[in-house]
Amino acid sequence: MKRLFLTLALVVLSISTITAQKQVPHATSLAKQAKANRTEIVLPQVKGYNCYKGDFHVHTTYSDGRLNPAARVIEAWLDGLDIVAITDHYEHHSGVRNMLKTISMKDSTVIHYRMAKVSHNKIHEEAVAQLKKSGFPMLLVKGGEITRKPEDVGHFNLLFLSDIDAAFDEDPAEAFRKAKAQGGIVMHNHPAWRRNTSDKTEFHEQVYGEGLVDGVEVVNGTTFYPHIVNRCIDEKLAMFANTDEHYLTEQRYGAVGRFRTMTIVLANELTEESVKEAILNRRTIAYSGGSLVGEEMWLNEFLNAAVDCRLTQVSEDSRMFRLTNNSSITLTLIKNRPYILEPFKSLLISIGRDKNSGEYQTPTFVVENMWHANYQHPKIELTIDE
Ligand SMILES: [Zn+2]
Ligand SMILES: [Zn+2]
Numbered sequence: 001m002k003r004l005f006l007t008l009a010l011v012v013l014s015i016s017t018i019t020a021q022k023q024v025p026h027a028t029s030l031a032k033q034a035k036a037n038r039t040e041i042v043l044p045q046v047k048g049y050n051c052y053k054g055d056f057h058v059h060t061t062y063s064d065g066r067l068n069p070a071a072r073v074i075e076a077w078l079d080g081l082d083i084v085a086i087t088d089h090y091e092h093h094s095g096v097r098n099m100l101k102t103i104s105m106k107d108s109t110v111i112h113y114r115m116a117k118v119s120h121n122k123i124h125e126e127a128v129a130q131l132k133k134s135g136f137p138m139l140l141v142k143g144g145e146i147t148r149k150p151e152d153v154g155h156f157n158l159l160f161l162s163d164i165d166a167a168f169d170e171d172p173a174e175a176f177r178k179a180k181a182q183g184g185i186v187m188h189n190h191p192a193w194r195r196n197t198s199d200k201t202e203f204h205e206q207v208y209g210e211g212l213v214d215g216v217e218v219v220n221g222t223t224f225y226p227h228i229v230n231r232c233i234d235e236k237l238a239m240f241a242n243t244d245e246h247y248l249t250e251q252r253y254g255a256v257g258r259f260r261t262m263t264i265v266l267a268n269e270l271t272e273e274s275v276k277e278a279i280l281n282r283r284t285i286a287y288s289g290g291s292l293v294g295e296e297m298w299l300n301e302f303l304n305a306a307v308d309c310r311l312t313q314v315s316e317d318s319r320m321f322r323l324t325n326n327s328s329i330t331l332t333l334i335k336n337r338p339y340i341l342e343p344f345k346s347l348l349i350s351i352g353r354d355k356n357s358g359e360y361q362t363p364t365f366v367v368e369n370m371w372h373a374n375y376q377h378p379k380i381e382l383t384i385d386e
Contacts, residue, residue, distance in 0.1 A: 039080040041259055042328045042343075044305035046298070049266035049283065052275065054083030056141065056187060056263060057157055057217070057242035062123050063088035063145075065246045069123050070130035072245075077136045079249055079260050082270055085141035086127050087157045088120060090168050090175075092147060120144045120164035139270050144168070145189065146175050152201035155189040156213075160276050172203075176212040185279060186213050187240055190220035191228055198225045213237065215279060219261055219288040220244050222252070226374050229293060233373070238279045239263075239294055241286030259328070261288040266298065290330060296372040300380050303370070307331065307341070309363055309382040318352040321363050323382070333365035 043051035059065030060072055067075060069086055076084040124142050131140055143159040144167065158167050158179035167182060169175040176186045186207075192198040200208065207213055215238030218228045232239045240263045243249060253260040264285040267278035278284070285294035285302060292299060306327035313320035323339075324346040325331055331341040341347055351361050364381040372378045 036078060038078050039259070040328070041080040042326070043264065044302070044327055046266050046301050046305045049268065049278070050270075051285075051302075052082040052139075052265045052267055052270055053080060053287075054085075054139075054141075054263045054265050054275070055081055055242050055245075055260065056083075056085040056143065056159055056240055057087050057145070057189065057220070058084060058245045059088055059145075060086055060123060062118050062120075063092065067248070069127040073127050073130045073136065073138070073140070074134065075249055077134070077138060079253075081138065081260075081262065083139045083141060083265065083275060084127075085143040085157070085159055086123060087143040087145045087159070088118070088123055089145050089147040090120070124164060137270070139272065139275060141272065141275075146172050148172055151194045153203050154191070154193045154195075154201075157187040157189055159185045159187060160272060173207050173210070173212065176207060180212060183276075185215065185276060187238075188213050188216040189242075190217055190223065190244065191225055192223075198227050198231075208235065215240050215282075215284075217242055217244075218286045218293050221261060222289060224288065224291075224293070224371075226371070229371060230374055232282075233295060236282060238282045238284050239286045240284065241288050241293065258289055259287070263287070264292075287329075291369045291371060292329065293371045296378050299367070299370045299372055299378050303331070303367060303380050304383055307382055308385050311384055312348065318350045319360050320348055320350050321382075321384075323347050323349060323363075330369070332368035334368055335363075335365050338368065339365075 041053055055076060058072055060067060060069045072086055073084065124140065127140055131138060141159055142161045142164050143157055144164045146156045146158065148154065153172055156176065158175065161167050161179055161184045162182045167175055167179045167184065169178055179186055216228050216232055218225055218232065218239045219241035221244050229239065231237065241261050242263060243261045249260040264287055265275050265278045266283035267274045282295065283298065285292050285298055292302065306325060306329065308324040308326060310322045311319060312322045323341055325341045325343055328343045330343060333339045333341060335351065339347055339349060351363060353359060354361050362381050364379060366377050366379050368377055370378050
């Protein structure tokens with residue numbers, strides 16, 4: 001009996017140690033900084049739509065993340081986001097599970113099950129409570145991550161759910177159907193996960209074929225999947241870029257002076273309906289590490305909205321343009337040589353006549369920090385503003 005008591009005492013001790021380890025010390029200080037300065041990422045109005053900055057894939061201490069839901073919300077706010085979806089793993093709550101694996105008691109599986117059972121709706125409620133307490137004008141999207149070990153199934157986020165727990169199913173395809181029945185969206189996460197290829201598996205063919213998938217991550221964290229850009233265009237799927245953050249965005253992005261990876265959503269307003277409508281109509285641009293990935297038309301519209309282009313001087317052999325970047329995104333424009341157009345700065349660029357036709361050339365640039373197809377940059381003509 002004494003021995004059993006000792007075992008249990010050790011178990012309790014390891015529970016508290018693990019809980020303490022799981023939450024990095026920074027989380028508490030982050031919570032205290034709720035009133036700290038937020039990074040403002042200025043993006044233009046594109047064809048009448050607002051550019052909202054979203055992350056549709058982050059984790060908390062309820063699965064294998066290192067920040068609690070409240071701290072994740074504060075982090076998203078400070079990073080300049082408008083939308084965040086906490087998408088903890090449905091299947092594994094690793095801290096708890098790993099610890100309980102060491103117990104050899106007969107009923108350990110029962111304890112494991114009881115402890116690992118987490119209500120995802122409750123996780124969302126915790127995040128909402130922080131949002132209300134801080135008064136952040138952000139949109140919190142209800143979601144969860146279907147996390148299957150077999151590589152041919154992989155991971156999918158169920159987003160815009162009304163009841164996160166009710167969307168779960170042992171059969172992943174059935175979970176997608178349940179999510180869709182709730183009016184939700186299904187996103188294919190990190191499509192090359194543990195496979196070294198982003199090609200579809202038999203399972204993927206089935207669920208894509210059934211129309212259950214609405215979008216794919218073309219970027220997960222700092223990993224870019226160039227082939228997925230073409231898939232999104234060909235199959236009319238929304239492109240996403242998300243952090244899939246488990247630790248701190250400050251460590252991965254802030255430390256190198258970058259905004260966090262995000263999905264820019266071109267929507268009418270910051271409401272669930274409006275943002276969902278924009279995603280289903282594929283008005284998204286993926287942002288990561290200073291690059292923008294999207295459909296050519298939207299990249300064209302975005303560049304023209306961000307850059308003010310004025311004709312300042314005309315001479316016999318050339319025209320001078322003043323380009324002003326009214327966005328927070330540094331733009332790399334190439335015409336014979338690269339021009340780095342920094343945020344809220346102007347450049348004067350002289351463009352000569354075409355050698356063959358003798359006509360003045362238009363201000364058309366290959367945009368090196370934009371990607372619109374497999375490893376390809378778009379060539380965009382700037383409209384001359386008056
Ligand atoms: Zn995943
Ligand atoms: Zn994830």
